[in-house]
Amino acid sequence: MRTVLIFSILFFVSAQFVSAKKNHQLDSLVQRLEQHDRLDSNRVDLLVEVSKQVYRSAPLEGMKYADEAKKLAEQLGYQKGMQEALFCIGACYYYKGIYGHSLENFLESLHIAESRGDRKRIGDATNAIGVIYMSQDKKDKALEAYLKALEMAEGEKDKLSKMNNIATLYTRKGELTKAMSYMTEALELAKKHNEKYREGLYTHNLSDIYFRKKDYKTAYKLVMEARVIFDSLKQSVTENHYYEGKNLLKLGKRDGAEKAFWTGISKAKKAGALADELEGYELLHGFYKQTKNYKKSLENYERYLSLKDSIYNEEKSRLVEELQTKYGLESAEKENELQRQELELKETQLDRQKLLRNSILGALLFMVIGVIVLYINIKQKKKTNLQLEHQKSELFEKGQELLTQAEEMKQLNEEIQAQRDYVEEKNLTLVQRNKIITDSIEAASVIQQGLLPFSNRLGDNFRDFFTIYQPKDIVSGDFYWLSHKHKVLAVVDCTGHGVSGAFMSTLAYSMLGEVVDVLGKLDPAEILRNMDSRINMALNAAGDSNHEGAMDIVVCVFGEEENGVINVDFAGAKRPLYYWHGGELHKLKGDNSSVGGFKRNKEKLFTTQRISLDKGDTLYLTTDGYVDTPSPNRKRFGTARFENTLKDITVLSMEEQKEILQSELKNHQQDTPHRDDVTVVGVRV
Secondary structure (H helix, E strand, C coil): CCCCCCCCCCCCCCCCCCHHHHHHHHHHHHHHHHHCCCCCHHHHHHHHHHHHHHCCCCHHHHHHHHHHHHHHHHHHCCHHHHHHHHHHHHHHHHHHCCHHHHHHHHHHHHHHHHHHCCHHHHHHHHHHHHHHHHHCCCHHHHHHHHHHHHHHCCCHHHHHHHHHHHHHHHHHHCCHHHHHHHHHHHHHHHHHCCCHHHHHHHHHHHHHHHHHCCCHHHHHHHHHHHHHHHHHCCCCCHHHHHHHHHHHHHCCCHHHHHHHHHHHHHHHHHHCCHHHHHHHHHHHHHHHHHCCCHHHHHHHHHHHHHHHHHHHHHHHHHHHHHHHCHHHHHHHHHHHHHHHHHHHHHHHHHHHHHHHHHHHHHHHHHHHHHHHHHHHCCCCCHHHHHHHHHHHHHHHHHHHHHHHHHHHHHHHHHHHHHHHHHHHHHHHHHHHHHHHHHHHHHHHHHHHHHCCCCHHHHHHHCCEEEEEEECCCCCCCEEEEECCCCCEEEEEEECCCHHHHHHHHHHHHHHHHHHHHHCCCCCHHHHHHHHHHHHHHHHHHCCCCCCCCEEEEEEEEECCCECCEEEEEEEEECCCEEEEECCEEEEECCECCCEECCCCCCCCCCCCEEEEEECCCEEEEECCCCCCCECCCCCECCHHHHHHHHHHHCCCCHHHHHHHHHHHHHHHHCCCCCCCCEEEEEEEC
């Protein structure tokens, strides 16, 4: 289940919830823009205002207006207009989910605002940058940006969205006391300035903090207070109904909880919000399972899977199509490099010909001077007339040769110029294509990370946990997976990284769901054997019987707790399992075979090993990316150092363990690029 916080961006204009008024305002602005045909700063301001009205609902259209405003402001040297246009472009990229380009434009807007001393826009741009960092799960950078934005705020109303964002960030970090302090102050300011939509939003967010503090009565009271405000504004917030159901369930009011969940799904369907509808079915599946109504639980789980497959298949098709276009760029780049070399050769020849031409022209000039001198002395040197006539004839012939060569050089120069224009045009096309492909891969990265288990699902299954997930490239060949139906956890390292690894990880993700959730295989060794067979069948069907598509996997199946003891079944394909038990760090080695990969006439053996753990013991599942990370002198981090680090930190909280592992890796790696994708998952039973 995805995070249920309503995370308020609010870094542009005040909340837009009166659609009729907004449409009227947009129509009026477009009409004024059509009537204003002068290329001046007023047109820039109109273009910016139209972009602000549409970038949330139609980011591509908003981009068109903002880009025109940027170009015109640049021509006019209109810095304020340039600042606002860059801000709108950053917003458009945000709503398209392309966070890299969004951050780039917000930073440019911030730079101009700082040069102009515009405190309000400095605060707004910094707040927007914090939102981008939060979307990328860079919480420390996001907090730094939010605090700076709050410091730059002008007046109490300008502080509202900044304080809400800070409170939401602290909530996600689990620092609930700080979160409550900021959210309560933001709510009081919203009430003071009669900001009704913000009052409802902050009341809802405050209820989430109380829910996390397990004060369900207060949380329910705040949810219903927020509902009254949203209803008065004729706003339907699906998450508010889901939170009503969750609190009622905690308070033992099952009938009310069931009704609230169904109401939320109805609202989501009406709004066409597929992600909200998907969350509702997941909540109902858990609700009916908890109330032992297994028939309805299964029905809603099937609805959840059907809708999720529909969303996932659409996103996966777009991901594959966009990734495949990357390979079209390589041949074009090679062609461009060849043309560039040919152009350099032509330019070298042209330089030589220019030198030859200048030499010939110099010689011609010298000869002309000689003719003039001879002509002046002709009367005095009659005896040399025949010789002079002969020299004049030779000079004429050479002059004709020079003219012919000059004409040839002119034609050659025109040909080289045409080739240069062609290459420049091709280079511009390649730059544009490269930008499109990069944007597509960044969007693919967002989709791929959306496949990973949400934090609350991991929290529902384990006492505590952490995840470290650092792709080498934009997309990754690593992923971690948690079953929707059983307590099965896996970490997978597919062959390669980047685009090739992402293809394999997409295939492995789908097959894990089929083997565990559909076929119900719960023996780790049997899961690996089924995965091996399916991977080879899938790749052989593509016509490659000698394929190298393989993956290293560690799989754990958790049993139910009995008398404080939890049995865990483990199998590993070339990956070990680390676990802390009895005051010591233990290591179970996996089998020496990968899943998939061509092995002629060689049977693969996968074995299941069982361990018994006490409550509070910890397991660590990893790929080889962490220990293979190089330092500036090309030295690996190493398995022994990794194991010693685990021994030192295992008694700490999971969040502290994650921070230390990341810090150790960063200190070792410094500025050296990753050699492979890095994934480490720790869970406390």
